[in-house]
Amino acid sequence: MSNVIAIAQKELKGYFASPIAYIVLGFFSLMFGVFYYSVLLYFNQQSMQMAGMGGGAAINVNDQLIRPVFLNMSVVLLFVLPMVTMRTYSEEKRSGTIELLLTSPLTDFQIIMGKFVGAMALFLAMLATTLVHVGVLFAFGNPEWRPIATGYLGIILMGGCFVALGLLISSLTKNQIVAGMITFAVFLLLWVINWPAQFTGPTTQQVLNYLAITDHLDDFTRGIVDTKHLVYYLSFIAFGLFLTARSVDSERWRG
Amino acid sequence: MIEVQNLTKRYGPFTAVDNVSFKAERGEILGFLGPNGAGKTTTMRILTGYMPPTEGRAVVAGYDVLEKPIDAKRRTGYLPETPPLYPDMTVRDYLDFCARIKAVPRADRKARVNTVMERTRVADMATRHCAKLSKGYRQRVGLAQALLHNPDVLILDEPTAGLDPKQIIETRRLIKELGGDHTVILSTHILPEVSQTCNRVVIINKGRVVAVDTPENLTAKLRGSETMYLQIDAAGADASAALAAVPGVSRVGTSEVRGTVVGYEIESGAGRDVRRDLSAAVVSRGWGLLELRPLRMSLEEVFLHLTTDETTAPAVVEQRSGEVPVE
Numbered sequence: 125m126s127n128v129i130a131i132a133q134k135e136l137k138g139y140f141a142s143p144i145a146y147i148v149l150g151f152f153s154l155m156f157g158v159f160y161y162s163v164l165l166y167f168n169q170q171s172m173q174m175a176g177m178g179g180g181a182a183i184n185v186n187d188q189l190i191r192p193v194f195l196n197m198s199v200v201l202l203f204v205l206p207m208v209t210m211r212t213y214s215e216e217k218r219s220g221t222i223e224l225l226l227t228s229p230l231t232d233f234q235i236i237m238g239k240f241v242g243a244m245a246l247f248l249a250m251l252a253t254t255l256v257h258v259g260v261l262f263a264f265g266n267p268e269w270r271p272i273a274t275g276y277l278g279i280i281l282m283g284g285c286f287v288a289l290g291l292l293i294s295s296l297t298k299n300q301i302v303a304g305m306i307t308f309a310v311f312l313l314l315w316v317i318n319w320p321a322q323f324t325g326p327t328t329q330q331v332l333n334y335l336a337i338t339d340h341l342d343d344f345t346r347g348i349v350d351t352k353h354l355v356y357y358l359s360f361i362a363f364g365l366f367l368t369a370r371s372v373d374s375e376r377w378r379g
Numbered sequence: 380m381i382e383v384q385n386l387t388k389r390y391g392p393f394t395a396v397d398n399v400s401f402k403a404e405r406g407e408i409l410g411f412l413g414p415n416g417a418g419k420t421t422t423m424r425i426l427t428g429y430m431p432p433t434e435g436r437a438v439v440a441g442y443d444v445l446e447k448p449i450d451a452k453r454r455t456g457y458l459p460e461t462p463p464l465y466p467d468m469t470v471r472d473y474l475d476f477c478a479r480i481k482a483v484p485r486a487d488r489k490a491r492v493n494t495v496m497e498r499t500r501v502a503d504m505a506t507r508h509c510a511k512l513s514k515g516y517r518q519r520v521g522l523a524q525a526l527l528h529n530p531d532v533l534i535l536d537e538p539t540a541g542l543d544p545k546q547i548i549e550t551r552r553l554i555k556e557l558g559g560d561h562t563v564i565l566s567t568h569i570l571p572e573v574s575q576t577c578n579r580v581v582i583i584n585k586g587r588v589v590a591v592d593t594p595e596n597l598t599a600k601l602r603g604s605e606t607m608y609l610q611i612d613a614a615g616a617d618a619s620a621a622l623a624a625v626p627g628v629s630r631v632g633t634s635e636v637r638g639t640v641v642g643y644e645i646e647s648g649a650g651r652d653v654r655r656d657l658s659a660a661v662v663s664r665g666w667g668l669l670e671l672r673p674l675r676m677s678l679e680e681v682f683l684h685l686t687t688d689e690t691t692a693p694a695v696v697e698q699r700s701g702e703v704p705v706e
Contacts, residue, residue: 130479134465141467224463224524227427228480229452376430378390 127230131238135212136245144207145246152204153253159196160257163189185267186347190258194275194345197254198338201283202311208246209290210304212239213372218298226376232369236291240365243287251279271347278344281357285337286311288364295371314338380405380562381426381532386435388421388586395421397586398435403579405531408558410577410594411566412682418586419566420460423534426564427457440531453482456530456561460537462521466510470501470520473509474527481528491527498553499523514541522550526557533557535565539572551576570682582685589685606674607645608634609657612667614641625660627653640669 139145167189174183216222225235261267289310294303318336321329333339337360340353381403388396396418403409411419425432426439428448437444440454465473474492483491496502499519504512512520518541525533538554539547554576557563567573573580574594582590582597590597611618622645623631630646647653654671661668 127480130476134468134476137472138465138467219463219466220459220461221463221465223424223429223457223459224477225480227429227452227455227457227459228477229449229482230480231449 127234128238128241131225131230131235132241132245135239135242139208139242139246144211145249148204148207148246149250149253152200152250155200155204156193156197156254156257159200160193160254163192163196185261185265186271189261190267190272190275191345193257194279195338195341197279198282198341199315201279201286202315202338203308204250205247205283205286206290206304206307206311208243209287209294210307211294211300212243212291213295213368214297214300214303217375218300232372236365236368236372239291240287243291244284247283247287248280251276251283268347271345274347274349275345277349278341278353278357281344281354281361282337282341285357285360285364288361288368292364292368292371295368295375311337380407380440381409381564382436382438383422383426384436384438386422386425386437387433388418388425388430389433394586396425396432399583399586399588400435401581401588401591403562403564405562406559407579408554408563408565408577410573410580411564411583412568412570412573412580413566413583414568417583419583420536421586422583423457423536423564423566426532427455427534428452429457453528454531456525456528456533458518458521458525458533458535458538460540462517463524464509464512464517464520467508469506469508470496470512471505473520474523477524478527483528491529495523495526498526500549515543515546518542519546519550522553531561533561533563535563537567538565539567539569547572582682584685605647605651605653607647607654607657608670608672608674609643609645609661609668610670611641611643611661612669613639614661614666615664618666619643621660621664622657625653625656627651627656642670644674 139148167183167185170188171183213222216225258272262269290303290307293307293310294300297303297306314335314337316336318329318332318339321332321336324332334356340356343350343353381401383402384400386396386399387394399418399422401409411422413419421430424430426437426444428444428451431445439451442451442454444451465476468476471492474495475488478488478491493502496505499522501516501519501523504516504520509517509520518538522535522538525535535554539550542550551572554563554565558576558578565576577594580590580592580594580597581588609622615621618641619631619633622628622643627647628645629648632644632646633641634644635642645653645657654673658668658671
C-alpha cells in the first residue's frame with residue numbers, strides 16, 4: 125500500500141512539476157465555466173418566461189440547470205483526460221525510468237494502481253474547481269443535494285473508465301503524442317458509438333447503447349444509482365487496469 | 380551470491396544470450412567484458428528481474444529471480460545503461476522516492492539518502508533538478524540510487540561511461556570499496572578498468588561466455604611464450620647470434636634500429652626467466668645494456684584474441700605482438 129501511495133504521489137508531483145496540471149485544470153475550469161454560464165442564462169430566461177405566463181410549476185434547478193451542466197462536463201472530460209494519461213507509461217518507457225520501477229521490489233499491480241490513483245487525484249482536483257459553481261447555486265437557490273452527489277459519483281466513475289483506458293493506451297507506446305491521440309480517438313468513439321443506434325436492429329441497438337460510455341451517466345445525473353451502470357463503470361475500470369497489467373508484462377517478455 | 384545457470388534469451392530468431400553460466404561469490408567484483416551487442420545488458424536485465432530469460436535460471440542473493448522476484452529485487456541494486464532519472468525531480472526528491480519504493484524503512488530514509496549522496500559525491504547538487512545535471516552527475520545519481528537500500532548485489536551497467544578521468548578514478552575507488560561487502564557485477568568495454576577493479580572477468584561474445592578467470596590468469600594463459608624487449612647500444616655484428624645462443628632463448632627478432640641503438644624482441648619458453656643470462660651475455664661483451672623488460676600480452680590482446688573470429692584472430696594477435704602494451 126505504501127508503494128502505491130509513493131508512486132501516486134510521484135505521479136501527482138510530476139503533473140504539477142510540468143505545465144500539464146495547470147493547463148488541464150485551467151482548461152477544464154474555463155470550459156466548465158462557459159457551459160455553466162450559458163446554461164444558467166438559458167435557465168434564467170426560461171424561469172422569467174414561466175413567471176411572465178403566470179406561474180405554473182416552478183422549474184427545477186436540478187433538472188434544468190445541473191443535469192445539462194453535468195452532461196456537458198462529461199464531454200469536456202473527453203478532451204481533457206487524454207492529456208492527463210498520455211504520458212503515464214509512454215514517458216517512462218521513452219526515458220528509461222521504467223527500468224527503475226520494474227527492477228525495484230514492486231509488483232506490476234502496485235505500479236499500475238499508483239499511476240491510476242495519481243491520475244485520479246488530478247482528476248478529482250479538476251472536479252473540485254466545479255464546487256465553486258455548485259456553491260453559488262446553493263447560496264442563491266434551493267437545489268436538491270442528493271442528485272448533485274450522485275451526479276458527481278457518476279462523473280468520477282466515468283472519469284475512472286477514461287483514466288484506466290488511457291493508462292492502457294499509454295502502456296502500448298513510447299510516444300506520448302501517439303498515446304494522447306489514440307486515447308482521444310477511442311474516447312470519442314465511445315461517446316458517439318450509439319448515435320446510429322436508432323437506425324439499426326433491436327439487438328444491435330441495445331449493444332451499442334450499452335457500450336456508449338456517456339449514456340450510463342444519464343441516470344446518475346437524475347439522482348438514480350442503478351446497479352447496471354455501477355457494474356458497467358466498475359467492470360470497465362477493472363478490465364482496463366487488468367489489460368494494462370497484461371500489456372506491461374508482455375513488454376517484459378518481448379523485451 | 381549470484382548463480383547463473385544455462386541462461387538463454389531469444390528475441391524471435393535472434394539469440395542475444397546463449398547458454399551462459401557463471402557464479403560470483405560474496406564480496407567479489409566480477410567484470411563483464413564484451414564488444415557492443417555481446418549480450419551484457421541483456422544478461423544484467425535478466426539478473427535484475429527486468430526481463431525473464433527464455434531458458435535457464437538465475438539466482439541472486441539466494442532467490443530465484445523468476446520465482447521470488449520481490450525478494451531478489453530487494454537485495455539487488457541496479458544502475459542501467461542510461462541512469463533512470465526523473466527530469467523534473469530534484470536529486471534529493473528523486474533519491475527519497477527511490478528509497479520509498481525500495482522499502483527503506485521510513486526512519487532511516489533521510490539518513491540513507493544523505494549517506495549515499497556523500498558516498499557518490501552528489502550532495503552539492505541535492506536541490507538541483509535531474510534534468511539540469513551533467514552526464515557525470517547523472518551517472519553518479521544513478522549509482523546513488525542503486526546503493527540506497529544497501530543491497531547485497533550491485534549490478535552496474537557501464538558505471539564509468541561519460542565520466543571525466545578524475546570522476547572515473549573516484550568511481551572505480553568507490554566500486555572497489557563496495558566490493559568488500561557487496562557482490563558487484565559491472566559491465567564495461569574499457570579494458571584497463573577490468574584489470575584495475577575486478578577480481579574476476581567474464582568475457583562474452585555473441586551471447587556466449589568465452590572465458591572466465593582472473594585478469595592475471597587470462598593474460599598469462601594466452602601467452603604461449605615469454606617475450607622480452609632488449610635494447611643494446613654499440614652491439615657487435617654478431618649480437619643476434621650471441622643472444623640466440625643464450626640458453627632458453629627460442630627466437631631473436633630485431634624490432635628497431637636507431638643509430639647504434641638496436642632493440643630486440645626475444646622469445647623464450649613459457650615460465651622460463653632468461654633475463655639474468657641475457658644481461659650477463661650483453662655486459663660480458665662490453666655492449667651497453669639500455670633496457671630489458673618483459674613484454675606482456677595486454678588484456679586488450681586477450682580480448683581481441685577471444686572475441687574475434689577464429690580465422691582472423693591469429694593474424695590480429697601476430698600484428699599486435701610487436702607493439703608495446705598500452706598499460
